Amino acid sequence: MAEPLIDLQSALEEIDKVSELSALQNIKAKYLGKQGVVTRLFKQLSTIPQEEKKAFGQMVNNLKKQLESKIAEKRSEIERRMREEKEQKNRFDITLPGAIRDMGAYHIVTQVMEEVQEFWLSMGFEIATGPEVEEVYYNFEALNTPEWHPARDMHDTFYFNSNRLLRTHTSPIQIRVMEKRNPPLAIFAPGKCYRKDTPDTTHLPMFHQFEVLYVDRHVSVGHLKGVLETFVKRIFGKDRKIRLRPSFFPFTEPSFEVDVSCGICGGAGCRSCGGTGWLEILGSGIVHPNVFRSVGYDPEEWSGFALGMGVERVVMLKHDIADIRDLLRNDKRFLKKFMGVNI
């Protein structure tokens, strides 16, 4: 039996030392190429005696397999290293900031108004609007607030002349809708309102309100309570409660101030609720028969509830804003802070 013409061990070592693909190619050619050592051994096969042929063939095959596998292993090792080197060279510092395409923020008053609006739409209410410059009739008289009624004190009003004013509430929209439509109806009416209040931490001469009016055949205080409870839980949280405090508005009877349980102390009484456990959030009541009469509805046949809420107040409660005037300062940092809070 002919001795192998190469030393497998040194061939493997030779491969091991290689670090370039080209050198590996050369080694491959040297052993496995057409003129390679192993190829030549195969060619010797015909000269090997018959009885040794099988063993020789196996030996050469084995040699070839070992070299091939070593070379393949080396190749993938070199390729992996090269890939890594390349990757390293082309790597991005992905911790650097992204090129942010700055989005604008919705004003927080808009965000809360939209959230509120969504609630009323989901309840089946439709949206109605009306002018900011109103007639005295719609703002007061049709709402059972005749001239010289002391209730007008609650609405210190801006006038253009004796008949035109800036609406002091969104309630005139009720009248405008009822004049045109027949009951039953359920409307939600958002808008800006104006009252002659000097700006301070809790007052603005211009604010946003929304009005809700529901007229049907058998509307009671119980319905008002049910709707308000659902509203408060949706907007402020499921653990919040409400209470109705009897009050007075000329256009509703009975009338209520609606309090929501304080979110900080849960009703026990703390600093932010003035120790009462409750926060006043809106005014409401059962539509006064005189209001129905002024739009030609029969108060014996129809009944309804109405409510009005100041949006800024809710914004302040929800976002812990101490000075209402911050809402109109429009500091960019303030605007950005509320980006995407509700919308």
Add this chain to the structure above:
Amino acid sequence: MRIPVEWLNDYIDLTDKNALELANALSLSGTEVESVEFPWNYIEGAFTGRIESVEEHPDADNLVVTKVSVGEKLYQIVTADKTVKAGEYIAVILSGGKLWNLEIKDRKFRGINSEGMFISLEELRLEEKSETVFRFDHPVETGKDIRETLKLDSAVIEVELTANRGDCLSMFGIARELKAIYRKEIEYPLAEIEENQKEKIDISIEEGCKRYTALLMDNVTIKESPLWMKRRLVAAGLRPINNVVDITNYVMLETGHPIHAFDADLIGGNRIIVRKAKSGEKLTLLDGKEVELIESDLLITNGEEPLALAGIMGGMKSGISPNTRRVLLEVAVFDPVTIRKTARRLGISTDSSYRFERGVDPSDSFYVIKRLASLISEFSGATVSSRITDAGTPSEKIKLHLRKWFVDKVLGTVVPIEDIESILSHLGFELEEAGDGWEVEVPAYRYDITQEIDLVEEVGRIYGYEKVPSVLPRILPSQESIPVEIKEIRKLKRILTASGYNEVINYSFLNPEKIKKVSGDFDPPMLQNPLSLDFSAMRPSMIFGLLETASYNFRRQNKDLKIFEIGNVFQNTDKVNEHLSVALLAMGKENAEDYTDKRTLSPYTFKGTIESILQLYGVKYSFEPASEDWLEKRAAADVIINGEKVGYFGIFNAEIADRVFEVKGQELFIAELNVDKLIELKKTVVKETIISPFPRVFRDLSLLVPHHLNFSEVEKTITEYAGKYLTSVKVIDIYKGKGIPEGYRSITVTLTFESSENTLTDEKVSSAIENIIRSLKNTGVNLREQ
């Protein structure tokens, strides 16, 4: 109104309730509680004491040294009040006590230690100026807290009454509420006097005065009121003056009925004529102010000259003075609207006018005048010297029918009959069963009860709304679509925030001076009664608020800013019009948060935002030179749709930006669009058009365009001569510099040709291109040589 609880206790037994319980009960039955306070809590550590000895101070002539027993202990007190005598009972505040912020400590007066100080009525706010320390006029147990002994430890509940509840503006009124809440009884104080006919009063009244009741009293001695009365007045927020004035105030607070006392010697005869004022008539009021009157004002006169402005304030001339010996007491009822009109016009609001405006009980005049006279005779020694003389009549009591089922229907719960009856009768209503409910007689002081629904509310508020179960109504889905302006506002806000613009909200009011500083073209609607000059004009345009916002932010180093506002702007037409407007303002960097984008805003990027908005409306728009003189002519345009101007955009005048808004070194881009107009012009029906299946052909042209020639002209020429297959002209590059002759710029456009019938042949497109090039040549535009 301030309600001292100890005062209420005179009429209704509340000893089983603390002030917070009362406040809560009032609040939940419709009387809004503002606060519960203890007005004398500023004094701590003050006690009753007895002066045991008084000695001269060895080293000071103006001081005396006293020994005072307070309970078991004896204290040494040095005082400058040398009138103190041994055996007197006084109030002393000892070391460790507190008076407002003053901590009382041991103090040496010329070597002699004082362990506290005596208290005067001035320090107790029961006297304006005290000459001496306070002493009791009778022996008291020593060592007691002075607040307890003088009843200064009772709570005061401050309530804010709603406009309909004039009847609650008194102790009686609040007692009546508590009577109904707790189903208790009230005890009214006795008021008995002996009338006589020594003197006679003549009264005549006219419209505006419903009732006038008067009484004369003689032998009046004007002096101080008793301490308990002062205490109650002070707790209620009034300043004690003298016995007669204090008693009129006291009885007003007690009964709710305003009262006036004239000095009978100064009114010239015992004649009272209530009449309307003559135009131009003048009267000097108790506060020294002279008012000029008009014919709707109501006066109390003596037949010749005015004595008082009815229901509002007395006249100076006939007021009570320290010399007053005879008084004429007036308990009247005036028409609320008459009083309100005068009070409003003159800008005067008094305790009296406030009550008359809200309605005063016309049926209690005799009781009130007797109560008044009995107190005056008790505390001033006066005697009654006439009959109670009365003109006018108490109005008829009204009766209402209340249906039981109606109560249940409105409240949404079945209220037990016994509860309805008990509540209403405790509130002073008289009930008689009738048909499906009751005939209810309304007490005269309840001006607010005029309809059945008012009675339902009375039942509800006392019964308690917490007992009403909550129910959700079944509301049918609406067939109405969302109003178009709401949709448009939402859409605009969506696209503008997505474009990097922040929404702001500004006042609709402006200072008209500021408007003028920008342009004289605006004619804003003016408010008749503004808060101040700054809030007196309605914004005729949205830009002012945005400019103010830019100014505010610029001064606070927020120099990269993109903002927008949507809201109404106002026009000064015959009836003041308003329309919806959207305005944008931008300054600084194009993308402030993107460090890879170094661009600052340019007229083109800003115009791009405006065009993105316009594209939402599916209408053809164009731009013309701006007509606003406060925009920079070099970079501004009006936006035109269908020949109508719908807005403008451009760079705001740099000089005005600096001078008026303090923004300098930075261009302000500003735009405004009339949203109502956009809605009106909007293409509402969009139908599918067939997208051509044939390939489009694109051709790029690099054109040398003279600097003075607008691209719009170039575009016009191209579209005019391109034939019917041209579907778009798109600018893809603008170049100035090397290779471009002076006075020119290179504009590269991509033209798109498309046919819906067949594949366009090269000849067709080429002939169109040749046509275009030829026509452009005539306008001075040539192809750029490569």
